[in-house]
Amino acid sequence: MARIVGAVTTSHIPAIGKAIARNLHEDPYWKPFFDGYPPVHRWLEKVRPDVAVIFYNDHGLNFFLDKMPTFAVGAAPEYRNADEGWGIPTLAPVPGDQRLSWHVIERLIGEEFDLTTCQEMLVDHAFTIPMALMWPGTGPWPVRAIPVCINTVQHPLPSAMRCYKLGQAVGRAIESYDEDLRVVVIGTGGLSHQLDGERAGFINKAFDIEFMERLPADPLWAARRSISELIELTGTQGIELLMWLAARGALGGEATTIHANYHIPISNTAAGLMVMERRAA
Template sequence: MAKIVGGITTSHIPAIGNALSQGLRHDTYWERFFDGYTPVKEWLAKVKPDVAIVVANDHGLNFFLDTMPTFAMGTAQRYENADEGWGLKTLTGFDGDAPFSWHMIESLVADKFDMTICQEMRVDHGFVVPMTVLWGEHDKWPVKLVPLAVNTVQHPLPTAERCFELGKALRTAIESYGEDIKVVVVGTGGMSHQLQGERAGIIDTEFDIECIENIIHDPEKFTRLSNTEIMERAGTEGIETIMWMVMRGALTEKVKVVHKHYHAPISNTGAGVLVLENMEE
Protein backbone atom coordinates (compact mmCIF):
# COMPACT_ATOMS: atom_id res chain seq x y z
CA MET A 1 0.00 0.00 0.00
CA ALA A 2 1.08 3.60 -0.54
CA LYS A 3 2.63 5.27 2.50
CA ILE A 4 3.02 8.94 3.41
CA VAL A 5 6.62 9.35 4.58
CA GLY A 6 6.10 12.94 5.67
CA GLY A 7 5.23 16.49 4.78
CA ILE A 8 7.25 19.55 3.86
CA THR A 9 6.41 23.25 3.74
CA THR A 10 8.39 25.79 1.78
CA SER A 11 8.08 29.21 0.22
CA HIS A 12 8.02 29.32 -3.59
CA ILE A 13 9.25 32.87 -4.21
CA PRO A 14 10.45 33.39 -7.81
CA ALA A 15 13.57 35.20 -6.54
CA ILE A 16 14.74 31.87 -5.04
CA GLY A 17 14.92 30.34 -8.50
CA ASN A 18 16.83 33.31 -9.84
CA ALA A 19 19.26 33.19 -6.90
CA LEU A 20 19.97 29.52 -7.59
CA SER A 21 20.46 30.01 -11.33
CA GLN A 22 22.81 32.95 -10.64
CA GLY A 23 24.91 30.95 -8.16
CA LEU A 24 24.04 33.09 -5.13
CA ARG A 25 23.72 30.15 -2.71
CA HIS A 26 26.51 31.52 -0.48
CA ASP A 27 25.77 35.20 -1.00
CA THR A 28 25.43 37.09 2.31
CA TYR A 29 21.78 37.89 1.63
CA TRP A 30 20.85 34.29 0.73
CA GLU A 31 23.14 31.99 2.70
CA ARG A 32 21.12 31.69 5.91
CA PHE A 33 17.95 31.10 3.90
CA PHE A 34 19.47 28.27 1.86
CA ASP A 35 21.17 26.78 4.96
CA GLY A 36 17.66 26.11 6.24
CA TYR A 37 17.18 23.54 3.46
CA THR A 38 20.27 21.42 4.12
CA PRO A 39 18.51 19.20 6.73
CA VAL A 40 15.54 18.86 4.37
CA LYS A 41 17.74 17.56 1.57
CA GLU A 42 19.38 15.13 3.99
CA TRP A 43 15.98 13.86 5.10
CA LEU A 44 14.80 13.40 1.52
CA ALA A 45 17.99 11.49 0.69
CA LYS A 46 17.26 9.18 3.61
CA VAL A 47 13.54 8.50 3.07
CA LYS A 48 13.72 8.48 -0.77
CA PRO A 49 10.06 9.22 -1.66
CA ASP A 50 8.79 7.90 -4.98
CA VAL A 51 6.17 10.61 -5.54
CA ALA A 52 5.84 14.23 -4.43
CA ILE A 53 2.39 15.80 -4.30
CA VAL A 54 3.13 19.51 -4.61
CA VAL A 55 0.36 21.81 -3.39
CA ALA A 56 0.66 25.26 -4.95
CA ASN A 57 -1.35 28.03 -6.55
CA ASP A 58 -1.25 28.60 -10.29
CA HIS A 59 0.09 32.04 -11.27
CA GLY A 60 -1.75 32.49 -14.55
CA LEU A 61 0.03 29.72 -16.46
CA ASN A 62 -2.86 27.24 -16.62
CA PHE A 63 -5.75 29.29 -15.22
CA PHE A 64 -6.64 32.97 -15.41
CA LEU A 65 -9.22 35.10 -13.64
CA ASP A 66 -11.97 34.14 -16.09
CA THR A 67 -11.66 30.44 -15.18
CA MET A 68 -10.21 29.66 -11.76
CA PRO A 69 -10.88 26.25 -10.18
CA THR A 70 -10.82 26.02 -6.41
CA PHE A 71 -8.94 22.71 -6.42
CA ALA A 72 -7.30 21.11 -9.47
CA MET A 73 -5.08 18.05 -9.83
CA GLY A 74 -2.88 16.97 -12.70
CA THR A 75 -3.32 13.50 -14.18
CA ALA A 76 -0.58 13.68 -16.82
CA GLN A 77 2.42 11.45 -17.30
CA ARG A 78 4.60 14.49 -17.92
CA TYR A 79 4.62 18.10 -16.71
CA GLU A 80 6.70 20.66 -18.56
CA ASN A 81 8.11 23.81 -16.99
CA ALA A 82 7.11 26.95 -18.91
CA ASP A 83 8.27 30.56 -18.93
CA GLU A 84 5.73 32.59 -16.96
CA GLY A 85 7.33 36.00 -17.27
CA TRP A 86 9.56 36.07 -14.16
CA GLY A 87 12.77 35.54 -16.11
CA LEU A 88 13.27 32.19 -14.39
CA LYS A 89 15.45 29.50 -15.90
CA THR A 90 13.31 26.86 -17.63
CA LEU A 91 14.11 23.45 -16.14
CA THR A 92 13.73 19.87 -17.26
CA GLY A 93 10.14 18.62 -17.15
CA PHE A 94 8.80 16.22 -14.55
CA ASP A 95 7.44 12.70 -14.86
CA GLY A 96 3.97 12.25 -13.44
CA ASP A 97 2.10 9.20 -12.15
CA ALA A 98 -1.22 9.18 -14.00
CA PRO A 99 -2.66 5.99 -12.41
CA PHE A 100 -1.94 7.34 -8.92
CA SER A 101 -3.42 10.74 -9.82
CA TRP A 102 -6.62 9.19 -11.17
CA HIS A 103 -6.96 7.04 -8.05
CA MET A 104 -6.64 10.10 -5.82
CA ILE A 105 -9.17 12.10 -7.85
CA GLU A 106 -11.72 9.30 -7.72
CA SER A 107 -11.22 9.01 -3.95
CA LEU A 108 -11.39 12.78 -3.41
CA VAL A 109 -14.58 13.13 -5.43
CA ALA A 110 -16.12 10.25 -3.48
CA ASP A 111 -15.07 12.19 -0.36
CA LYS A 112 -17.10 15.20 -1.60
CA PHE A 113 -14.25 17.26 -3.08
CA ASP A 114 -15.14 18.30 -6.61
CA MET A 115 -11.72 18.33 -8.23
CA THR A 116 -10.91 19.91 -11.58
CA ILE A 117 -9.16 17.24 -13.65
CA CYS A 118 -6.15 18.43 -15.68
CA GLN A 119 -4.97 15.84 -18.20
CA GLU A 120 -2.50 18.45 -19.45
CA MET A 121 -0.80 20.88 -17.09
CA ARG A 122 2.28 23.06 -17.21
CA VAL A 123 4.13 23.89 -14.01
CA ASP A 124 5.21 27.35 -12.90
CA HIS A 125 7.45 28.66 -10.13
CA GLY A 126 4.94 27.55 -7.50
CA PHE A 127 5.99 23.96 -8.28
CA VAL A 128 9.45 24.35 -9.79
CA VAL A 129 11.06 26.53 -7.11
CA PRO A 130 10.15 24.05 -4.32
CA MET A 131 11.39 21.12 -6.40
CA THR A 132 14.68 22.89 -7.09
CA VAL A 133 15.31 24.07 -3.55
CA LEU A 134 14.47 20.62 -2.12
CA TRP A 135 16.04 18.29 -4.68
CA GLY A 136 18.41 20.51 -6.69
CA GLU A 137 18.42 20.53 -10.49
CA HIS A 138 18.30 17.27 -12.44
CA ASP A 139 18.14 16.04 -16.01
CA LYS A 140 16.05 13.20 -14.58
CA TRP A 141 14.20 14.10 -11.39
CA PRO A 142 14.44 11.52 -8.55
CA VAL A 143 10.69 11.64 -7.82
CA LYS A 144 7.49 11.67 -9.82
CA LEU A 145 5.31 14.75 -9.48
CA VAL A 146 1.60 15.25 -8.90
CA PRO A 147 0.57 18.93 -8.94
CA LEU A 148 -2.37 19.94 -6.76
CA ALA A 149 -3.43 23.53 -7.46
CA VAL A 150 -5.32 25.56 -4.84
CA ASN A 151 -6.91 28.89 -5.68
CA THR A 152 -5.36 31.65 -3.59
CA VAL A 153 -5.79 34.28 -6.33
CA GLN A 154 -9.43 34.83 -7.32
CA HIS A 155 -11.93 35.43 -4.52
CA PRO A 156 -13.80 33.67 -3.03
CA LEU A 157 -10.93 31.52 -1.80
CA PRO A 158 -11.14 28.21 0.08
CA THR A 159 -10.67 28.56 3.83
CA ALA A 160 -7.87 27.13 5.95
CA GLU A 161 -10.44 24.70 7.36
CA ARG A 162 -11.45 23.51 3.89
CA CYS A 163 -7.81 23.02 2.92
CA PHE A 164 -7.19 21.06 6.13
CA GLU A 165 -10.15 18.82 5.33
CA LEU A 166 -8.82 18.36 1.79
CA GLY A 167 -5.58 17.13 3.32
CA LYS A 168 -7.45 14.57 5.39
CA ALA A 169 -9.24 13.33 2.28
CA LEU A 170 -5.91 13.26 0.46
CA ARG A 171 -4.48 11.00 3.15
CA THR A 172 -7.39 8.58 2.69
CA ALA A 173 -6.79 8.63 -1.06
CA ILE A 174 -3.07 7.99 -0.75
CA GLU A 175 -3.29 5.22 1.82
CA SER A 176 -5.96 3.38 -0.17
CA TYR A 177 -3.72 3.11 -3.24
CA GLY A 178 -2.64 -0.47 -3.86
CA GLU A 179 0.89 0.16 -5.14
CA ASP A 180 3.83 0.07 -2.72
CA ILE A 181 5.05 3.66 -3.10
CA LYS A 182 6.37 6.29 -0.70
CA VAL A 183 4.70 9.70 -0.91
CA VAL A 184 5.74 13.10 0.41
CA VAL A 185 3.24 15.97 0.50
CA VAL A 186 4.70 19.44 -0.09
CA GLY A 187 2.71 22.52 0.92
CA THR A 188 4.09 25.65 -0.72
CA GLY A 189 3.70 29.42 -0.59
CA GLY A 190 3.81 32.16 1.98
CA MET A 191 4.63 33.23 4.47
CA SER A 192 3.59 36.81 5.25
CA HIS A 193 3.92 39.12 2.27
CA GLN A 194 1.95 41.52 0.13
CA LEU A 195 2.87 42.57 -3.39
CA GLN A 196 0.66 45.61 -3.95
CA GLY A 197 -1.19 48.51 -2.35
CA GLU A 198 -0.37 50.60 0.70
CA ARG A 199 0.70 47.53 2.68
CA ALA A 200 3.10 46.23 0.02
CA GLY A 201 6.16 44.72 1.68
CA ILE A 202 4.43 43.82 4.96
CA ILE A 203 6.10 41.05 6.97
CA ASP A 204 4.69 39.93 10.32
CA THR A 205 7.34 37.65 11.83
CA GLU A 206 5.31 37.15 15.01
CA PHE A 207 2.36 35.84 13.01
CA ASP A 208 4.62 33.66 10.84
CA ILE A 209 6.23 31.94 13.82
CA GLU A 210 2.84 31.55 15.50
CA CYS A 211 1.53 30.06 12.26
CA ILE A 212 4.37 27.52 12.12
CA GLU A 213 3.78 26.42 15.71
CA ASN A 214 0.02 26.13 15.21
CA ILE A 215 0.43 24.08 12.04
CA ILE A 216 2.69 21.71 13.94
CA HIS A 217 0.89 21.42 17.25
CA ASP A 218 -2.63 22.83 16.89
CA PRO A 219 -3.78 22.99 13.25
CA GLU A 220 -7.38 23.22 14.42
CA LYS A 221 -6.55 26.65 15.86
CA PHE A 222 -5.36 27.78 12.45
CA THR A 223 -8.57 26.50 10.83
CA ARG A 224 -10.57 28.88 13.02
CA LEU A 225 -8.98 31.89 11.33
CA SER A 226 -11.00 33.44 8.53
CA ASN A 227 -9.28 34.39 5.29
CA THR A 228 -9.79 38.04 6.21
CA GLU A 229 -8.03 37.54 9.55
CA ILE A 230 -5.10 35.79 7.87
CA MET A 231 -4.71 38.53 5.26
CA GLU A 232 -5.00 41.29 7.87
CA ARG A 233 -1.99 39.80 9.68
CA ALA A 234 0.01 38.21 6.87
CA GLY A 235 -0.84 40.36 3.84
CA THR A 236 -2.91 39.47 0.81
CA GLU A 237 -0.36 36.96 -0.52
CA GLY A 238 0.16 35.61 3.00
CA ILE A 239 -3.10 33.70 2.41
CA GLU A 240 -0.92 31.13 0.63
CA THR A 241 -0.29 29.55 4.04
CA ILE A 242 -3.67 27.83 3.68
CA MET A 243 -1.88 25.48 1.26
CA TRP A 244 0.34 24.36 4.13
CA MET A 245 -2.86 23.12 5.75
CA VAL A 246 -3.41 20.64 2.92
CA MET A 247 -0.07 19.08 3.79
CA ARG A 248 -0.83 19.12 7.52
CA GLY A 249 -4.24 17.53 7.04
CA ALA A 250 -2.60 14.63 5.20
CA LEU A 251 -0.56 13.75 8.30
CA THR A 252 -1.51 12.23 11.63
CA GLU A 253 -2.94 14.32 14.46
CA LYS A 254 0.40 14.32 16.27
CA VAL A 255 3.55 14.71 14.24
CA LYS A 256 7.29 14.52 14.76
CA VAL A 257 9.19 17.69 13.87
CA VAL A 258 12.26 16.67 11.88
CA HIS A 259 13.24 20.22 11.02
CA LYS A 260 11.92 23.77 11.16
CA HIS A 261 13.47 27.02 10.00
CA TYR A 262 12.34 30.61 9.54
CA HIS A 263 14.08 33.52 7.88
CA ALA A 264 13.03 37.05 6.95
CA PRO A 265 13.19 38.98 4.79
CA ILE A 266 13.70 37.14 1.54
CA SER A 267 12.39 39.17 -1.37
CA ASN A 268 10.04 41.07 1.01
CA THR A 269 8.68 37.77 2.32
CA GLY A 270 8.82 35.76 5.51
CA ALA A 271 10.12 32.31 4.55
CA GLY A 272 9.42 29.18 6.58
CA VAL A 273 10.49 25.56 6.16
CA LEU A 274 9.10 22.50 7.93
CA VAL A 275 9.68 18.76 7.73
CA LEU A 276 7.13 16.67 9.61
CA GLU A 277 6.73 12.92 9.99
CA ASN A 278 3.69 10.94 11.11
CA MET A 279 3.48 9.54 14.60
CA GLU A 280 1.65 6.31 15.35
CA GLU A 281 -1.95 6.96 16.37
Protein backbone atom coordinates in the same frame (compact mmCIF):
# COMPACT_ATOMS: atom_id res chain seq x y z
CA MET B 1 -0.01 0.02 0.29
CA ALA B 2 1.22 3.56 -0.28
CA ARG B 3 2.51 5.39 2.76
CA ILE B 4 3.11 9.08 3.53
CA VAL B 5 6.69 9.49 4.75
CA GLY B 6 6.29 13.10 5.82
CA ALA B 7 5.47 16.64 4.80
CA VAL B 8 7.69 19.51 3.69
CA THR B 9 6.41 23.09 3.59
CA THR B 10 8.49 25.79 1.92
CA SER B 11 8.27 29.27 0.45
CA HIS B 12 8.38 29.51 -3.36
CA ILE B 13 9.52 33.10 -3.99
CA PRO B 14 10.48 33.62 -7.69
CA ALA B 15 13.79 35.29 -6.75
CA ILE B 16 14.93 31.89 -5.39
CA GLY B 17 14.93 30.53 -8.94
CA LYS B 18 17.24 33.30 -10.09
CA ALA B 19 19.49 32.83 -7.05
CA ILE B 20 19.81 29.09 -7.78
CA ALA B 21 20.65 29.83 -11.43
CA ARG B 22 23.34 32.30 -10.34
CA ASN B 23 24.64 29.95 -7.64
CA LEU B 24 24.21 32.52 -4.86
CA HIS B 25 23.97 29.95 -2.04
CA GLU B 26 26.93 31.47 -0.16
CA ASP B 27 26.00 35.09 -0.87
CA PRO B 28 25.37 36.90 2.48
CA TYR B 29 21.81 37.83 1.47
CA TRP B 30 20.92 34.25 0.49
CA LYS B 31 22.97 32.09 2.88
CA PRO B 32 20.51 32.21 5.83
CA PHE B 33 17.83 31.00 3.43
CA PHE B 34 19.73 28.26 1.56
CA ASP B 35 21.34 26.97 4.75
CA GLY B 36 17.90 25.69 5.72
CA TYR B 37 17.86 23.08 2.94
CA PRO B 38 20.74 20.58 3.45
CA PRO B 39 18.91 18.99 6.41
CA VAL B 40 15.92 18.52 4.09
CA HIS B 41 18.16 16.84 1.51
CA ARG B 42 19.49 14.45 4.15
CA TRP B 43 15.95 13.70 5.33
CA LEU B 44 14.79 13.02 1.74
CA GLU B 45 17.75 10.67 1.23
CA LYS B 46 16.64 8.79 4.31
CA VAL B 47 12.91 8.54 3.53
CA ARG B 48 13.42 8.08 -0.26
CA PRO B 49 10.00 9.14 -1.60
CA ASP B 50 8.79 7.72 -4.92
CA VAL B 51 6.10 10.34 -5.39
CA ALA B 52 5.62 13.98 -4.32
CA VAL B 53 2.10 15.38 -3.98
CA ILE B 54 2.53 19.13 -4.24
CA PHE B 55 -0.06 21.64 -3.00
CA TYR B 56 0.65 24.95 -4.71
CA ASN B 57 -1.08 28.01 -6.14
CA ASP B 58 -0.90 29.02 -9.79
CA HIS B 59 0.06 32.67 -10.39
CA GLY B 60 -1.45 33.10 -13.84
CA LEU B 61 0.44 30.56 -15.91
CA ASN B 62 -1.95 27.64 -16.39
CA PHE B 63 -5.17 29.29 -15.21
CA PHE B 64 -6.68 32.65 -16.14
CA LEU B 65 -9.81 34.35 -14.86
CA ASP B 66 -11.84 32.93 -17.76
CA LYS B 67 -11.89 29.56 -15.96
CA MET B 68 -10.62 29.51 -12.40
CA PRO B 69 -10.90 26.24 -10.50
CA THR B 70 -10.93 26.32 -6.71
CA PHE B 71 -9.12 22.97 -6.55
CA ALA B 72 -7.40 21.39 -9.56
CA VAL B 73 -5.57 18.06 -9.58
CA GLY B 74 -3.01 17.10 -12.21
CA ALA B 75 -3.46 13.80 -14.06
CA ALA B 76 -0.82 14.38 -16.73
CA PRO B 77 2.04 12.13 -17.86
CA GLU B 78 4.44 15.01 -17.17
CA TYR B 79 4.39 18.58 -15.94
CA ARG B 80 6.12 21.38 -17.77
CA ASN B 81 7.05 24.84 -16.71
CA ALA B 82 6.88 27.86 -19.07
CA ASP B 83 7.55 31.57 -19.47
CA GLU B 84 5.70 33.46 -16.73
CA GLY B 85 6.47 36.87 -18.19
CA TRP B 86 9.33 38.00 -15.99
CA GLY B 87 12.05 35.52 -16.71
CA ILE B 88 13.09 32.74 -14.40
CA PRO B 89 14.89 29.73 -15.84
CA THR B 90 12.57 26.89 -16.77
CA LEU B 91 13.25 23.38 -15.50
CA ALA B 92 13.14 19.92 -17.02
CA PRO B 93 9.64 18.39 -17.10
CA VAL B 94 8.66 16.47 -13.97
CA PRO B 95 7.15 13.04 -14.61
CA GLY B 96 3.62 12.38 -13.37
CA ASP B 97 1.92 9.25 -12.02
CA GLN B 98 -1.38 9.13 -13.87
CA ARG B 99 -2.68 6.00 -12.16
CA LEU B 100 -2.16 7.47 -8.68
CA SER B 101 -3.57 10.82 -9.88
CA TRP B 102 -6.81 9.16 -10.93
CA HIS B 103 -6.99 7.18 -7.71
CA VAL B 104 -6.66 10.44 -5.72
CA ILE B 105 -9.24 12.16 -7.97
CA GLU B 106 -11.74 9.30 -7.56
CA ARG B 107 -11.34 9.28 -3.79
CA LEU B 108 -11.60 13.05 -3.45
CA ILE B 109 -14.72 13.30 -5.59
CA GLY B 110 -16.08 10.34 -3.63
CA GLU B 111 -15.61 12.49 -0.52
CA GLU B 112 -17.51 15.38 -2.18
CA PHE B 113 -14.53 17.52 -3.17
CA ASP B 114 -15.66 18.67 -6.62
CA LEU B 115 -12.40 19.06 -8.47
CA THR B 116 -11.12 20.15 -11.82
CA THR B 117 -9.01 17.40 -13.40
CA CYS B 118 -6.12 18.32 -15.69
CA GLN B 119 -4.53 15.99 -18.22
CA GLU B 120 -2.43 18.91 -19.39
CA MET B 121 -1.15 21.36 -16.82
CA LEU B 122 1.63 23.92 -16.95
CA VAL B 123 3.19 24.32 -13.51
CA ASP B 124 4.64 27.65 -12.42
CA HIS B 125 7.36 28.72 -9.99
CA ALA B 126 5.23 27.67 -7.02
CA PHE B 127 5.76 24.08 -8.17
CA THR B 128 9.20 24.23 -9.79
CA ILE B 129 11.10 26.23 -7.16
CA PRO B 130 10.24 23.82 -4.35
CA MET B 131 11.24 20.93 -6.67
CA ALA B 132 14.59 22.62 -7.31
CA LEU B 133 15.04 23.28 -3.58
CA MET B 134 14.23 19.67 -2.62
CA TRP B 135 16.26 18.01 -5.36
CA PRO B 136 19.01 20.39 -6.53
CA GLY B 137 21.21 19.74 -9.54
CA THR B 138 20.60 18.85 -13.12
CA GLY B 139 19.98 15.11 -12.88
CA PRO B 140 16.67 13.41 -13.64
CA TRP B 141 13.99 14.02 -10.99
CA PRO B 142 14.04 11.18 -8.45
CA VAL B 143 10.27 11.43 -7.89
CA ARG B 144 7.05 11.47 -9.87
CA ALA B 145 4.73 14.32 -8.98
CA ILE B 146 1.05 15.06 -8.55
CA PRO B 147 0.25 18.78 -8.48
CA VAL B 148 -2.77 19.96 -6.51
CA CYS B 149 -3.53 23.60 -7.26
CA ILE B 150 -5.51 25.75 -4.82
CA ASN B 151 -6.93 29.08 -6.02
CA THR B 152 -5.47 32.15 -4.31
CA VAL B 153 -6.03 34.52 -7.24
CA GLN B 154 -9.79 35.07 -7.38
CA HIS B 155 -11.81 35.66 -4.23
CA PRO B 156 -13.76 34.03 -2.72
CA LEU B 157 -10.95 31.59 -1.90
CA PRO B 158 -11.70 28.23 -0.31
CA SER B 159 -11.65 28.50 3.48
CA ALA B 160 -8.61 27.46 5.46
CA MET B 161 -10.64 24.65 7.03
CA ARG B 162 -11.70 23.40 3.60
CA CYS B 163 -8.07 23.35 2.43
CA TYR B 164 -7.05 21.48 5.58
CA LYS B 165 -9.85 18.96 5.00
CA LEU B 166 -8.86 18.62 1.32
CA GLY B 167 -5.40 17.72 2.55
CA GLN B 168 -6.82 15.16 4.99
CA ALA B 169 -8.79 13.58 2.13
CA VAL B 170 -5.65 13.48 -0.06
CA GLY B 171 -3.86 11.73 2.80
CA ARG B 172 -6.62 9.10 3.08
CA ALA B 173 -6.59 8.64 -0.71
CA ILE B 174 -2.84 8.03 -0.79
CA GLU B 175 -2.94 5.58 2.09
CA SER B 176 -5.71 3.59 0.38
CA TYR B 177 -3.63 3.11 -2.78
CA ASP B 178 -2.72 -0.49 -3.55
CA GLU B 179 0.85 0.07 -4.75
CA ASP B 180 3.78 0.02 -2.36
CA LEU B 181 4.86 3.66 -2.66
CA ARG B 182 6.53 6.16 -0.38
CA VAL B 183 4.89 9.57 -0.77
CA VAL B 184 6.06 12.98 0.45
CA VAL B 185 3.50 15.79 0.62
CA ILE B 186 4.78 19.28 -0.09
CA GLY B 187 2.98 22.56 0.59
CA THR B 188 4.44 25.65 -1.07
CA GLY B 189 4.08 29.39 -0.50
CA GLY B 190 4.12 32.00 2.23
CA LEU B 191 4.85 32.88 4.80
CA SER B 192 3.67 36.43 5.54
CA HIS B 193 3.96 38.89 2.67
CA GLN B 194 1.95 41.39 0.68
CA LEU B 195 2.90 42.66 -2.77
CA ASP B 196 -0.05 44.92 -3.56
CA GLY B 197 -1.58 48.10 -2.19
CA GLU B 198 -0.38 50.71 0.26
CA ARG B 199 0.13 47.84 2.71
CA ALA B 200 2.83 46.32 0.42
CA GLY B 201 5.80 45.08 2.41
CA PHE B 202 3.64 43.84 5.29
CA ILE B 203 5.33 41.00 7.22
CA ASN B 204 4.16 39.47 10.53
CA LYS B 205 7.00 37.61 12.21
CA ALA B 206 5.13 36.96 15.46
CA PHE B 207 2.24 35.28 13.65
CA ASP B 208 4.50 33.22 11.35
CA ILE B 209 6.53 31.89 14.26
CA GLU B 210 3.46 30.91 16.23
CA PHE B 211 1.96 29.33 13.09
CA MET B 212 5.06 27.19 12.58
CA GLU B 213 5.17 26.21 16.24
CA ARG B 214 1.52 25.21 16.30
CA LEU B 215 1.20 23.55 12.87
CA PRO B 216 2.38 20.05 13.91
CA ALA B 217 0.17 19.61 16.99
CA ASP B 218 -2.55 22.24 16.58
CA PRO B 219 -3.23 22.98 12.88
CA LEU B 220 -6.76 24.14 13.72
CA TRP B 221 -5.27 27.20 15.44
CA ALA B 222 -4.85 28.60 11.94
CA ALA B 223 -7.36 26.49 10.00
CA ARG B 224 -10.37 27.77 11.94
CA ARG B 225 -9.70 31.40 10.97
CA SER B 226 -11.49 33.15 8.10
CA ILE B 227 -9.70 34.09 4.89
CA SER B 228 -10.05 37.81 5.62
CA GLU B 229 -8.65 37.35 9.14
CA LEU B 230 -5.70 35.36 7.74
CA ILE B 231 -5.03 38.05 5.12
CA GLU B 232 -5.11 40.72 7.79
CA LEU B 233 -2.59 38.66 9.81
CA THR B 234 -0.31 37.49 6.97
CA GLY B 235 -0.85 39.77 3.95
CA THR B 236 -2.61 39.24 0.64
CA GLN B 237 -0.03 36.65 -0.48
CA GLY B 238 0.64 35.34 3.02
CA ILE B 239 -2.65 33.52 2.46
CA GLU B 240 -0.52 30.92 0.66
CA LEU B 241 -0.28 29.32 4.08
CA LEU B 242 -3.39 27.47 2.84
CA MET B 243 -0.91 25.14 1.07
CA TRP B 244 0.85 24.49 4.37
CA LEU B 245 -2.49 23.62 5.99
CA ALA B 246 -3.37 21.27 3.13
CA ALA B 247 0.00 19.51 3.39
CA ARG B 248 -0.38 19.27 7.15
CA GLY B 249 -3.87 17.81 6.66
CA ALA B 250 -2.49 15.18 4.29
CA LEU B 251 0.12 14.14 6.84
CA GLY B 252 -2.71 13.46 9.29
CA GLY B 253 -2.62 12.37 12.91
CA GLU B 254 -0.24 13.87 15.43
CA ALA B 255 2.85 15.34 13.83
CA THR B 256 6.24 16.41 14.99
CA THR B 257 8.75 18.88 13.55
CA ILE B 258 11.93 17.30 12.18
CA HIS B 259 13.47 20.51 10.89
CA ALA B 260 12.52 24.18 10.49
CA ASN B 261 14.00 27.40 9.18
CA TYR B 262 12.65 30.95 9.04
CA HIS B 263 14.27 34.01 7.53
CA ILE B 264 13.22 37.62 6.79
CA PRO B 265 13.39 38.92 4.12
CA ILE B 266 13.77 37.08 0.85
CA SER B 267 12.46 39.51 -1.72
CA ASN B 268 9.31 40.92 -0.01
CA THR B 269 8.62 37.74 1.91
CA ALA B 270 9.17 36.00 5.22
CA ALA B 271 10.65 32.69 4.05
CA GLY B 272 9.61 29.58 5.98
CA LEU B 273 10.56 25.92 5.83
CA MET B 274 9.40 22.88 7.81
CA VAL B 275 9.81 19.13 7.66
CA MET B 276 7.21 17.20 9.62
CA GLU B 277 6.65 13.52 10.28
CA ARG B 278 3.75 11.75 11.83
CA ARG B 279 4.36 11.01 15.49
CA ALA B 280 4.64 7.28 16.13
CA ALA B 281 1.43 6.00 17.74
